[in-house]
Structure formats: C-alpha cells, structure tokens
Amino acid sequence: MTTSFSSLPIVDLSVLSSINPSPDTLKALSEELHNVFATTGFAYLVNAPLTFSHDEVFGLASEFFQMEMDEKMKLAKKTFARSNKNTYRGYFPPQPGQMDNLKEGFEVGPPVSPRPSPFGKQQKFDLAEPNVWPQTKDPSFTPARSRISQLHNELQSLSSMLLSLLAISLHKPADYFSSYLIDSLSTLRLLHYPPQPSTTTSSSNDDEVKLCCTPHTDSGILTLLHQDPTGGLEVLNAENNWVPAPYVPGSIVVNIGDLMAEVSGGRFVATMHRVRTNSGGEERAGGEERAGGRGRADGMGRFSVPFFFEPGEGCVVRSVDGGEGIVYGEHIRKKMGTWVEYLHEVEVEGRGMDGSVGKAGIAVEAF
Ligand SMILES: O=C(O)CCC(=O)C(=O)O
Ligand SMILES: [Fe+2]
Numbered sequence: 360m361t362t363s364f365s366s367l368p369i370v371d372l373s374v375l376s377s378i379n380p381s382p383d384t385l386k387a388l389s390e391e392l393h394n395v396f397a398t399t400g401f402a403y404l405v406n407a408p409l410t411f412s413h414d415e416v417f418g419l420a421s422e423f424f425q426m427e428m429d430e431k432m433k434l435a436k437k438t439f440a441r442s443n444k445n446t447y448r449g450y451f452p453p454q455p456g457q458m459d460n461l462k463e464g465f466e467v468g469p470p471v472s473p474r475p476s477p478f479g480k481q482q483k484f485d486l487a488e489p490n491v492w493p494q495t496k497d498p499s500f501t502p503a504r505s506r507i508s509q510l511h512n513e514l515q516s517l518s519s520m521l522l523s524l525l526a527i528s529l530h531k532p533a534d535y536f537s538s539y540l541i542d543s544l545s546t547l548r549l550l551h552y553p554p555q556p557s558t559t560t561s562s563s564n565d566d567e568v569k570l571c572c573t574p575h576t577d578s579g580i581l582t583l584l585h586q587d588p589t590g591g592l593e594v595l596n597a598e599n600n601w602v603p604a605p606y607v608p609g610s611i612v613v614n615i616g617d618l619m620a621e622v623s624g625g626r627f628v629a630t631m632h633r634v635r636t637n638s639g640g641e642e643r644a645g646g647e648e649r650a651g652g653r654g655r656a657d658g659m660g661r662f663s664v665p666f667f668f669e670p671g672e673g674c675v676v677r678s679v680d681g682g683e684g685i686v687y688g689e690h691i692r693k694k695m696g697t698w699v700e701y702l703h704e705v706e707v708e709g710r711g712m713d714g715s716v717g718k719a720g721i722a723v724e725a726f
Contacts, residue, residue, distance in 0.1 A: 361628045362398045363597045367604050367612070370395060373406040375520055386527065393528035396615050396623070400630030401594050403610040404583075408520075409513050413609065416510065416585045420662040422503050423465050424551040426493060428452075434465070434491045446484045449491045453553060459570040465549040469515070470508035473542035476672035476688060484695065486544050486672050486688060511547045511666070514583050518545065518668035521581060521613070529623060529679050539580065542671030544687075552661040555636050571661065572634035577616035578694040581668040584612040589661040595631035604632075616667070618690060624680040637661070 374380045374388055395402040424431075434450040437443050453463045473487045493500045519540055526535035552571040574595070586592055586606060593601040594614075604612060620629040670676060670687040677684025 361400055361597050361630050364399045365602060367399055367401050367403055367594065368395050369403045369405055371406050372404050372408065376408045389524040389528040392524055396627040400628035401612065401614045403607045404613050405610050407517055407611050409517065411510055413585065416664055417587050417662045419503050419507055420549040420551065420664055423549055424463065430493060434493065445488060445491045447486050447488055460573050461555060461571050462550055462552045467507055467511060467547045468544060470511055473544055473671060514547065514666040515545055517583065518581055531679060539670035539674055541674065544669040544672060546667045546669060548665050550663045554658055554660040569636040570633055571636045574631050574633040576629040576631055577614060577667065578618065579616040579667050579669050580619045582614050582616060583666040585664040586612060587662045589637055591635040591637050591661060593633050593635055618676060622676060622678055624678045
C-alpha cells in the first residue's frame, strides 16, 4: 500500500560508483530502496553511475523531435504507417484526439537485438524486432544514435544493479533476478509533450486540471525516468492527493511497475502517476539551467526520457513467495490488449508519407 507521503524521497547512489563497496553499505542501500518502494513506490535517485548529463539526454530527445514530420513518420510503428514493418520499436505521433495524453515518442530497444522468441514473429507485435533509426541524408544523427544506444546500455546496467539490491532486500541472493536480463526487452522512450494551448482542459479530471499524460501505473518491473525542468509529474498518495514530483537537478526518478509489485509479493507498490501540463510562465519554474542545451528553444514543450526495464519475452516472472508465475511476453501483450492506460484505440489523423493528412487507423500505444 502506498502511504500518505507529501514529497518523494531522495536516494543517494554514490556507493554504486565506488570500486569496492562494503557489504554493509550495499545492505543499507538495499534496505533504503526497499523502504522507498514499500511506501511511496517512487524516489529521486542522485549520483547514479551514469556518464550522461541532463543536458545531453534532453539534447538527444530534442534533436530527434526537431526532425521533419515526414522523416519521423518513416520510423513510425506499423499502427501509424501501414507500409512500415516495425511494430514495437520506433516513432509514435501525437494523437490529436487525445488532448490529455498529447505526446510523441520514439522507442528504442536493446542495442543488440534480443533473440527472436518462438512465438514473437507470428504475433501482431514483434517484441524482439530490431531498432529503427533515422536515415537522414544529413549524417548528423549518427552520433546521437550511438549515444542513445549507450544511454540504453547504462540504464540497463543501473537497472541490473538496482534489481540485485532489491533481491537482497527481499532476502534473496544478489543474482536472484539475473534471468530477467536474458534477452531483456527494455525500452528507452524519448518523449516530447508539445506545448498545449492554454484553453485545453482535461475531460478526465473533475477539477479540470490540464494533463498531457493521464493517470496510470507502469506495467513492468522498474522505470528510470529523466524529466526535464519543465515540471508537471505528479504522484498519487494514499489520501488520493496528487503530490508534485518537480525537477531535481541531476536526478533520475525511479518507480516500481505492476509486475514488480507482484514479484515482491505485494511488498512494493506500483504508484499511480500523471503529468500535468504547464503552460506559459510556469514552464521554466523548476530549473535555472534549461536542460537540453543543443538547439533547445523556449516554448518547445516538455521532454522526458523514461527507461522501462523489461525481462525477456520468454522469461517466467513469479512472486518471491512462489506461485505459478507468468511469461513476460504474455504479461506485456495482455497489458497492451486490455489495459485502458496502455491502449489508446482511436482513429487518429495521421500524416501520410506524401504529407497528406488522413485516417491512419487504430493507434495503439504500448505501456
Ligand atoms: O513524462 C513523464 O514524466 C512520465 C512519463 C510516464 O509516466 C510514462 O511514460 O510511463
Ligand atoms: Fe509512467
């Protein structure tokens, strides 16, 4: 159960960068994480072992989203561009019918593609498919591609360290979750919330709060989120109050997904969260440095980069208390198919490859 917290705790990960951390310090960190995930389900991580500054992370996102729409649509998932082959990785465009969920995204899987699963190719969504990348005439995206892959690798390693700490905190061996790493499908999602006109209000909210991401829990194991200084992320506490999770310089927000809550035997909580639209003056409130230095201009909206740690498609995930377990590929496909938070079935106005605007079909956004 989540608690009546009024702010998110900050967890210092410096110890993970030391050459030979003592078992006692690691145990203390694992207990701290356990406590956080058992209460808020959310925390800020500081001094994480990553080589990326926020400027660089949001610079990569802004570089991608500044591409022309027809370039981005070449990378669109099949759902949005019928002639494309990619079903799970790639671009999804903003959906005009979804004003309280208005975002575009670019999803990248592991730099080395997971082995195709026996049931993968026959399905509508090929979870193990390779990444797609911009093929711009201008080769300037090439360095960004390699940095995005590097960011994926580093967040995957960090997830693996956190899983070891959580295993210890659950009184299991440190390598207890190592099977989750085999053919892991983790997704790095670059997100852009375009600026919204100030008249837009959310129909899903009684108090007419403007949202750009509707309330949801994450479906998987662990999410590591880079959010830019725009602000707007909010987390629901036990009293049903939305607690702001403003930008904390240099931090990564971590939260538990539904599946990890189950794996922990209900000890950890997958907390509901949403993103509120900040318009106009509020937008720059959180940060003295406006992240995303390279080519960022004010009024571009919000950027965030969640990383969803995912096991392999065939990985059997079960509670630490025992029980039958579920095959990860089945879990994720079920979520994609039935959970309203992760399935936006709408007829979207899509821009064709020739630039024409027309019906692009059913839009399904996974997670
Ligand atoms: O953009 C954000 O800050 C949060 C995004 C999020 O919650 C998600 O993509 O699951
Ligand atoms: Fe989320």
